[in-house]
Amino acid sequence: xxxxxxxxxxxxxxxxxxxxxxxxxxxxxxxxxxxxxxxxxxxxxxxxxxxxxxxxxxxxxxxxxxxxxxxxxxxxxxxxxxxxxxxxxxxxxxxxxxxxxxxxxxxxxxxxxxxxxxxxxxxxxxxxxxxxxxxxxxxxxxxxxxxxxxxxxxxxxxxxxxxxxxxxxxxxxxxxxxxxxxxxxxxxxxxxxxxxxxxxxxxxxxxxxxxxxxxxxxxxxxxxxxxxxxxxxxxxxxxxxxxxxxxxxxxxxxxxxxxxxxxxxxxxxxxxxxxxxxxxxxxxxxxxxxxxxxxxxxxxxxxxxxxxxxxxxxxxxxxxxxxxxxxxxxxxxxxxxxxxxxxxxxxxxxxxxxxxxxxxxxxxxxxxxxxxxxxxxxxxxxxxxxxxxxxxxxxxxxxxxxxxxxxxxxxxxxxxxxxxxxxxxxxxxxxxxxxxxxxxxxxxxxxxxxxxxxxxxxxxxxxxxxxxxxxxxxxxxxxxxxxxxxxxxxxxxxxxxxxxxxxxxxxxxxxxxxxxxxxxxxxxxxxxxxxxxxxxxxxxxxxxxxxxxxxxxxxxxxxxxxxxxxxxxxxxxxxxxxxxxxxxxxxxxxxxxxxxxxxxxxxxxxxxxxxxxxxxxxxxxxxxxxxxxxxxxxxxxxxxxxxxxxxxxxxxxxxxxxxxxxxxxxxxxxxxxxxxxxxxxxxxxxxxxxxxxxxxxxxxxxxxxxxxxxxxxxxxxxxxxxxxxxxxxxxxxxxxxxxxxxxxxxxxxxxxxxxxxxxxxxxxxxxxxxxxxxxxxx
Amino acid sequence: xxxxxxxxxxxxxxxxxxxxxxxxxxxxxxxxxxxxxxxxxxxxxxxxxxxxxxxxxxxxxxxxxxx
Numbered sequence: 001x002x003x004x005x006x007x008x009x010x011x012x013x014x015x016x017x018x019x020x021x022x023x024x025x026x027x028x029x030x031x032x033x034x035x036x037x038x039x040x041x042x043x044x045x046x047x048x049x050x051x052x053x054x055x056x057x058x059x060x061x062x063x064x065x066x067x068x069x070x071x072x073x074x075x076x077x078x079x080x081x082x083x084x085x086x087x088x089x090x091x092x093x094x095x096x097x098x099x100x101x102x103x104x105x106x107x108x109x110x111x112x113x114x115x116x117x118x119x120x121x122x123x124x125x126x127x128x129x130x131x132x133x134x135x136x137x138x139x140x141x142x143x144x145x146x147x148x149x150x151x152x153x154x155x156x157x158x159x160x161x162x163x164x165x166x167x168x169x170x171x172x173x174x175x176x177x178x179x180x181x182x183x184x185x186x187x188x189x190x191x192x193x194x195x196x197x198x199x200x201x202x203x204x205x206x207x208x209x210x211x212x213x214x215x216x217x218x219x220x221x222x223x224x225x226x227x228x229x230x231x232x233x234x235x236x237x238x239x240x241x242x243x244x245x246x247x248x249x250x251x252x253x254x255x256x257x258x259x260x261x262x263x264x265x266x267x268x269x270x271x272x273x274x275x276x277x278x279x280x281x282x283x284x285x286x287x288x289x290x291x292x293x294x295x296x297x298x299x300x301x302x303x304x305x306x307x308x309x310x311x312x313x314x315x316x317x318x319x320x321x322x323x324x325x326x327x328x329x330x331x332x333x334x335x336x337x338x339x340x341x342x343x344x345x346x347x348x349x350x351x352x353x354x355x356x357x358x359x360x361x362x363x364x365x366x367x368x369x370x371x372x373x374x375x376x377x378x379x380x381x382x383x384x385x386x387x388x389x390x391x392x393x394x395x396x397x398x399x400x401x402x403x404x405x406x407x408x409x410x411x412x413x414x415x416x417x418x419x420x421x422x423x424x425x426x427x428x429x430x431x432x433x434x435x436x437x438x439x440x441x442x443x444x445x446x447x448x449x450x451x452x453x454x455x456x457x458x459x460x461x462x463x464x465x466x467x468x469x470x471x472x473x474x475x476x477x478x479x480x481x482x483x484x485x486x487x488x489x490x491x492x493x494x495x496x497x498x499x500x501x502x503x504x505x506x507x508x509x510x511x512x513x514x515x516x517x518x519x520x521x522x523x524x525x526x527x528x529x530x531x532x533x534x535x536x537x538x539x540x541x542x543x544x545x546x547x548x549x550x551x552x553x554x555x556x557x558x559x560x561x562x563x564x565x566x567x568x569x570x571x572x573x574x575x576x577x578x579x580x581x582x583x584x585x586x587x588x589x590x591x592x593x594x595x596x597x598x599x600x601x602x603x604x605x606x607x608x609x610x611x612x613x614x615x616x617x618x619x620x621x622x623x624x625x626x627x628x629x630x631x632x633x634x635x636x637x638x639x640x641x642x643x644x645x646x647x648x649x650x651x652x653x654x655x656x657x658x659x660x661x662x663x664x665x666x667x668x669x670x671x672x673x674x675x676x677x678x679x680x681x682x683x684x685x686x687x688x689x690x691x692x693x694x695x696x697x698x699x700x701x702x703x704x705x706x707x708x709x710x711x712x713x714x715x716x717x718x719x720x721x722x723x724x725x726x727x728x729x730x731x732x733x734x735x736x737x738x739x740x741x742x743x744x745x746x747x748x749x750x751x752x753x754x755x756x757x758x759x760x761x762x763x764x765x766x767x768x769x770x771x772x773x774x775x776x777x778x
Numbered sequence: 779x780x781x782x783x784x785x786x787x788x789x790x791x792x793x794x795x796x797x798x799x800x801x802x803x804x805x806x807x808x809x810x811x812x813x814x815x816x817x818x819x820x821x822x823x824x825x826x827x828x829x830x831x832x833x834x835x836x837x838x839x840x841x842x843x844x845x
Contacts, residue, residue, distance in 0.1 A: 024790055027841055028797040074796045 010041060010055045013063060017045065017052050018076035025075070032073035037065045046328045102221035109152040109214035113207070116144040120207040138190050138204055145206035149183050153213040173361060175216055178394030183209040185387050203384055205391075208737075212395055215743055238336060240311035245276035248320065261326050269308075269319045277310040278330045279321035286317030335423060335680075364397040364716075371720040388737070392719035396741040397712055405704030408756035413697030416760050421680035422690050429676035432660050433694025435641045438634055439588050439687055442627075442646035442654075443599040443609060446664050447684060448575035450647070452483055454490035455556055455574040458547050460567040466496050468569035471524050472561050473498045475514045479506060483559060486573050507531065509600050509623035511559075525562045526571075528602065528621075532560040536567065544570045555608030557601055577612065584684035585613050591691060598622055598630055598644075598654070627654035635659065645679075645687055662687060696762055704752045711748050715741070779809060780825045784834070786842040789817040794842065801840050802833060817845070 020026055029052060030045040039062050042055040052070060056062045067077045120141065123132040131137075150157075156179070159172030182205040192198035246253045248266040261267065261277055269275055271286065287299035290312045299315055302308060308321055311332040327333065371393050375386035410427045417424060424430045441447050457465040473491035476484035477498060491498050501514035501524075511527015525532060529548070533540060540560065544567070548558045551572040561568040585595050596617040597610050606620035619630050631654050635642045644651065644658035655661030655675045663675035664682065679686040717723075719736045789795065795813035802811040802821060807828030813819045819842075821833055834844055 019793070024788060024797070024841065025793045028793065031801075031840060073800065074793060 010039075011058050012042075012053060013056055013066070014051055014053045015067065015070070016078040017050050017070055018078065020045075020050060020075060028073050029070055029075055032069045033066055036069040036072065037062065040066060044328070046333070099221070102217065105152050105155075106214065106217045106221045109148050109210070109217050112144045112148050112152075113210040113214045116141055116210055117207045135190075135193050138193060141204060141206040142187065142190055145183060145186070145210045148210040148213055149179065152217055153179060156213070156216075174364060174394045174397055175212070177365075178391045179209040179212045181387060181394070182206075182212070182391045185384075205388070208388075208391065212391075212741075240274065240332060242274045242276050246270070246273075259327070261323055263323050263326055265323045267321050267323060269314045269321065271314060271316055271318060273314055275308045275310050275312050275314055275319075275321070277323045278325035279308055279310075279323045281306050281308060281319055281321050283320040284318050286319050287315045289313040289315055335418070360397075360712075364394065367397070367716065367720065368393040375721065389719070389721050392721075392736050392741045393716060396715045396719040396736065396744065405708050405752055406701050408753050409697050409700045409704060409759060412756045412759040413693060413700070416762070417690070417693045420686070420689060420693070422686055422693065423678040423680065425676045425678075429660060430694050430697055432641065433643070433677065433690050434698040436593055436643045436660060436691050436694075437640050438594045438596060438642045440596040440598050440631060440634060440642060440644045440654075440658065441615070441684070442644075442651050443597060443601060443606070444575060445647045446645055447581045447597070447609065447613065448577050450575065450682075452486040452557070452573045452575040454486050455551070455572040457569060457571050458544055459569040460541055460544060463569055465569070466494070468561060468571065469494060470496045470498060471516065471563060471568060472526050472559070472571055474501050474516055475504070475512055475524050475526050475561075477501070478504045478514070479512050483557065483573050487559075487571065508625070522564055524568070526559055529558065529560050530621075532562055536562055536565065540567055547572075549604065552602060552604035553608050555605055555612055557605055577609070578682065578684060580683050580685045582613050584687060585615055587685060587688040588691075589614070589616075591688060593688075593691065596634065598627055625653070627651065628657040630654075631657040643687070643691075645684065660690075662690060696759060700756055700759055704755055707752050707755065708748060711744070715744065779822055780830075781820060781822045782830060782833075783818055783820045784837075785817050785845045786813075786819055786837055787817065787845050788842050789813070789815060797840065798837070798842055801836060805833065805836060808833075 017029055020029065026045040030043050033040050033043045033045075033052065033054060037054070037056070039059075040054040040056050043052070044054075045052045052066070054066055056066065063079075067079070070077050119128075119132070119137075122128045123137070153176070156172045156176040160176040163173060186204035186206045186209070189198060189204050241258060243258060244255050245258055245261050245265075246268040247256050247261065248254075248268055253268050258276055266282065267276060267279065275288070281302055281304050283304060285301070285303040288302050288308055289299045290309065302319075307324070308314075308319070309332070310325075310330045325331070368390050372386050372390040375381045375389050376383065410430065413430060414424050414427065417430075424433075444450055444452070454469075457468050459465050459468050469487075469491055473487050473496065476487045478501065488498075500517040502517050504512065504514040506512045507527070509528075510531040511525060513523065513525045516522045516524060525535060529540070539545075548560075548570055551558055554574075555577075556572050556574045559571040559573060561571065588595055594617065595613075595615045596619065597606055597613075597615045598619045599606050599609075600622055601609075601620060603618075603620040606618045609615070610618045622630055631642060631644050634640065635658075641659045643660040643662060644654050645662045645664060646655060647664060651663075652675075655663060660677060661675035662677040662679055664679045664684070664686075677690055679690070715736065719741055721736075786798070789798075795815055798813040798819055799811050802808055802813075802819070805823075805828060807824040807826075808821060809824065810822040811819065819837070823830075823833065837844055
């Protein structure tokens with residue numbers, strides 16, 4: 001299309017968008033730009049890379065209106081830098097800014113609070129002269145403490161206001177209320193001193209409010225640092241994309257930016273280079289290291305026709321590939337989005353923490369008020385002591401760590417599992433994985449390689465093997481069944497001529513029927529024994545039945561064929577068991593999980609496989625549409641937590657029926673899976689790993705909640721002063737000073753974060769491969 | 779003024795409720811709109827100026843179809 005002559009030149013403009021958490025967000029941003037900026041063409045918003053890209057006239061006003069549209073939709077914008085370079089990773093930018101902000105505030109607090117604290121303590125303990133009790137010293141203290149209160153502590157006021165406006169009370173309310181009480185009381189005392197009405201020996205608590213705010217700010221800064229580390233898993237995935245690709249244009253190789261690669265482009269990938277986008281190999285052979293995506297350590301041999309995934313490492317040979325998926329459609333971009341969505345989703349256990357917090361804060365406000373009342377009116381203490389107790393209760397109760405307990409564990413847990421080739425769709429799946437009691441396995445492609453091969457052919461009396469193969473191959477040529485591929489390959493290898501067929505009809509789970517086109521009218525059926533016998537109306541040849549039974553007992557699959565209602569022959573197909581299947585089942589048994597085989601194959605074949613692998617229970621000859629029902633029965637009305645492991649496409653209903661559906665896939669098809677859990681590695685041991693990861697994450701969450709909550713419950717009575725009458729106890733225990741309370745609180749937040757980070761280093765039992773940091777491409 | 783509440787699909791986070799409120803509020807004739815994280819959208823609108831079908835079609839357009 002040629003633009004109208006009057007139309008201004010448009011060019012691509014890209015900004016980073018912050019705050020998007022799910023696919024709905026990116027859709028909302030895209031829509032806002034389309035609706036509010038009429039000049040914008042080709043709007044795309046990428047959730048994974050956090051970019052909005054628009055084609056607009058090169059005009060600052062239009063750029064401003066794009067920014068305004070995104071901000072109207074409720075999201076933040078980071079503009080590209082002056083030199084027109086694309087913006088840096090918005091996520092990293094936002095995290096970095098938060099870290100810098102928190103650090104700056106903490107250092108400001110430290111600079112003001114340090115001298116204030118030292119001087120105040122020295123004065124209280126009589127280490128410096130009587131001059132320090134002069135009025136000007138208190139005024140200086142007020143001058144140091146006030147900026148801490150309103151600059152370092154401003155975020156707590158803002159947070160409190162936001163919560164109170166929504167009719168809730170959060171931890172910011174406790175911090176703001178506690179520190180303000182100490183500060184305001186001290187201000188009143190200084191005011192009285194200025195006016196000359198202060199009671200003799202009046203004390204100020206400026207250092208208390210300042211230290212509380214500075215310590216909690218320290219906790220927030222450390223938290224921000226830790227969060228930056230938990231996001232590393234995603235960043236490492238994003239960094240797998242090379243910045244440029246080598247495009248073949250008219251016989252020449254041109255290095256172009258990755259963004260300009262389009263579907264259909266021919267790209268050259270040299271040995272040692274990273275595959276830039278998803279594509280199909282058109283020329284060349286090589287071994288490709290896919291470990292960064294699948295966790296599978298052995299390189300995979302690839303030749304013409306094979307699919308390669310962007311982000312994997314081409315090792316030995318030079319390849320030419322045709323791009324099939326670019327930008328946000330690549331497997332890598334989808335994986336990143338999935339991980340991010342899982343990390344952004346709310347775990348059910350988090351809702352519990354939120355509900356508890358919502359009740360906890362008002363309760364604490366009441367407890368603090370009662371504490372004050374009891375000390376002031378009940379015990380008859382002075383106003384000062386009563387206020388100190390009030391402040392200590394408010395500060396110790398702050399459930400900051402409670403808010404961190406779940407999100408940090410989910411963040412680290414899902415990041416860690418992504419490194420192992422296990423993708424969780426949401427955090428609920430991560431939580432449920434811990435509770436799996438029964439693991440149901442599909443056979444083909446899950447426990448077996450999924451690459452069936454024709455093992456042997458037995459013709460019926462009076463027929464030849466070639467005749468059988470020719471007829472069966474012709475009929476199966478139109479079928480999408482996995483076994484059909486085996487037949488087609490066998491026909492191609494043996495060089496038999498395969499004719500065309502007409503009137504093809506498939507009977508799912510039973511077989512297929514067609515008429516051979518070359519020989520007019522000959523009807524061929526290929527399928528399972530019961531279906532064939534039903535149509536034949538008589539027994540199959542005894543000699544073949546015996547062969548079939550032997551093959552089935554060895555775990556092989558049998559396919560029967562008839563031609564014009566006469567037996568034609570028996571084809572035996574074998575699908576190699578995956579080398580790790582046995583170990584995977586054993587590992588599940590060690591964890592107390594019952595294993596079940598669910599397959600459409602016949603009883604004998606299924607039992608053969610189950611015996612070989614040591615599987616507990618077999619459901620054979622289950623048609624695809626019945627698999628979901630069997631899963632439901634195993635769930636026993638929700639009394640047992642059942643996991644279903646299968647390929648994401650054919651077993652989708654069964655995966656959906658299970659409590660936890662695990663789709664096992666390799667290469668680009670992983671992106672199509674919609675199950676709660678996607679195993680990117682063709683290794684059934686990943687099922688036990690999924691369980692181990694879910695288990696470990698949930699355990700860490702529980703520990704965190706214990707840390708955060710138990711600590712509060714334990715220290716609140718002490719802060720309230722119930723131990724006061726036990727004069728034998730050390731002073732800090734008898735009356736927990738607000739400063740000690742603030743320190744303990746910061747410690748509790750930090751210990752929760754550190755506990756979550758442990759998940760990132762945890763070793764996963766039963767996995768063949770330790771994390772190989774060193775083998776990753778730079 | 780009429781008040782109608784409808785349950786919509788696809789609400790996954792607080793951003794969604796924000797989007798729904800902003801978009802619906804832009805319709806001519808809407809006095810008040812509130813969306814909840816559980817997927818309920820309550821709209822107070824002038825039936826004479828805005829047929830309810832227009833609200834529903836907007837919700838569908840922004841990918842939060844009424845359930």
